Amino acid sequence: MTKDEMGAPAADTDAATTLRTIITGYIFSQIVRATAQLGITEHLADGPRSVEALAKAIDADPDALGRFLRSAATLGLVRENGDTFELGPLGSAMEADNGSLKSVAMGIVGPNLTRRAERFAEVVRAGRRVDTKVDGYEFWEYYDHHEEEAEHYAVTMSHVTAHCAQALVRQYDFAPFQRIADIGGGHGNLLNGVLTRVPGVRGVLYERAEVIRRAKGLFTEAGTDDRVDLIDGDFLREVPGDCDLYMIKSTLCDWDDEHAARILGNIHRAAAPGTTLLVIDSMIADEVTGDEVNPVHAQQESAIDFAVFATNGGRVRPQSEYRVMVGAAGFEVESITPFFDGFTHWNLLVAKRD
Numbered sequence: 001m002t003k004d005e006m007g008a009p010a011a012d013t014d015a016a017t018t019l020r021t022i023i024t025g026y027i028f029s030q031i032v033r034a035t036a037q038l039g040i041t042e043h044l045a046d047g048p049r050s051v052e053a054l055a056k057a058i059d060a061d062p063d064a065l066g067r068f069l070r071s072a073a074t075l076g077l078v079r080e081n082g083d084t085f086e087l088g089p090l091g092s093a094m095e096a097d098n099g100s101l102k103s104v105a106m107g108i109v110g111p112n113l114t115r116r117a118e119r120f121a122e123v124v125r126a127g128r129r130v131d132t133k134v135d136g137y138e139f140w141e142y143y144d145h146h147e148e149e150a151e152h153y154a155v156t157m158s159h160v161t162a163h164c165a166q167a168l169v170r171q172y173d174f175a176p177f178q179r180i181a182d183i184g185g186g187h188g189n190l191l192n193g194v195l196t197r198v199p200g201v202r203g204v205l206y207e208r209a210e211v212i213r214r215a216k217g218l219f220t221e222a223g224t225d226d227r228v229d230l231i232d233g234d235f236l237r238e239v240p241g242d243c244d245l246y247m248i249k250s251t252l253c254d255w256d257d258e259h260a261a262r263i264l265g266n267i268h269r270a271a272a273p274g275t276t277l278l279v280i281d282s283m284i285a286d287e288v289t290g291d292e293v294n295p296v297h298a299q300q301e302s303a304i305d306f307a308v309f310a311t312n313g314g315r316v317r318p319q320s321e322y323r324v325m326v327g328a329a330g331f332e333v334e335s336i337t338p339f340f341d342g343f344t345h346w347n348l349l350v351a352k353r354d
Contacts, residue, residue: 028075033109034068035077036102041091048084100159107156110149112142116311129313139311144210154214158189160344161249165193167341168280171348174198177276181206181243183235183267184251188215191247195224203228204240235263241270249280256313257325264329268353275353277331283347284318285338322349330354
């Protein structure tokens with residue numbers, strides 16, 4: 001590296017370009033969110049439209065919309081074609097799967113996450129989660145008071161979980177069980193994925209009342225509502241009994257060690273001896289060779305680790321820590337198996353209650 005005329009080290013051109021791209025990344029993600037909020041891809045799904053026609057359809061200012069669409073075109077969300085705009089490859093992806101990625105865009109880039117991220121430096125200095133309230137609310141409280149944002153976040157989690165469910169039923173045999181509980185199971189995509197593929201089992205979805213209310217439609221639409229019990233409650237206090245298998249996915253990573261231990265302890269108290277526990281979560285492999293490292297996966301895992309630490313005090317734990325934590329709660333860990341659902345890398349921990 002050389003020095004410029006002022007005596008400062010000259011930046012590596014490629015590195016500087018990459019850094020500038022990362023720095024401006026928040027603009028790109030907000031363009032994606034605004035595209036979803038405005039319903040632009042939905043209105044272009046039937047074919048190209050002029051700026052004026054699209055502005056009328058979404059009740060927008062034509063000049064501002066034209067400038068916005070040209071920005072969205074640089075990301076591949078739309079394409080400019082003469083006097084009209086049409087869907088680009090990313091816009092088509094946003095409309096796929098019944099438009100679920102629109103809610104993902106609004107959920108991930110919503111204020112409950114982005115505004116807490118503004119205080120990452122304070123978390124680093126403090127070494128712990130700091131007061132990161134948004135609109136005066138802690139993380140889960142915010143969703144209790146912002147219905148639309150809660151729905152977007154729930155759809156985001158459901159989108160991720162739906163792919164996980166398909167892979168999980170190929171990874172694990174649920175047929176021997178009679179009553180399966182999904183603890184903190186969100187809208188029920190994981191449990192419904194099991195019920196639709198294993199006709200002989202019944203399910204219990206255990207969640208907060210606000211989430212249970214929104215989950216009913218999924219089971220009704222899938223035709224599994226006659227085999228599921230929807231129970232509202234707080235897994236930090238207790239969980240339902242009379243189940244021979246308990247699942248908990250993407251939940252323990254959201255909590256610090258004390259609260260994670262409390263959740264596992266409540267499951268142990270509710271379960272009879274011999275009951276099976278499945279923990280499906282992101283975990284850091286105890287031993288990874290250089291050839292097995294996926295740079296994109298490692299980058300995402302590290303980002304998620306710090307984000308959950310800063311937001312809830314949780315973290316992505318190594319497999320060895322899960323073994324200790326689950327064992328301390330009174331379960332005997334039988335195996336931990338990594339699996340990939342096509343989008344996300346997971347680990348499946350299987351344990352039995354003593």
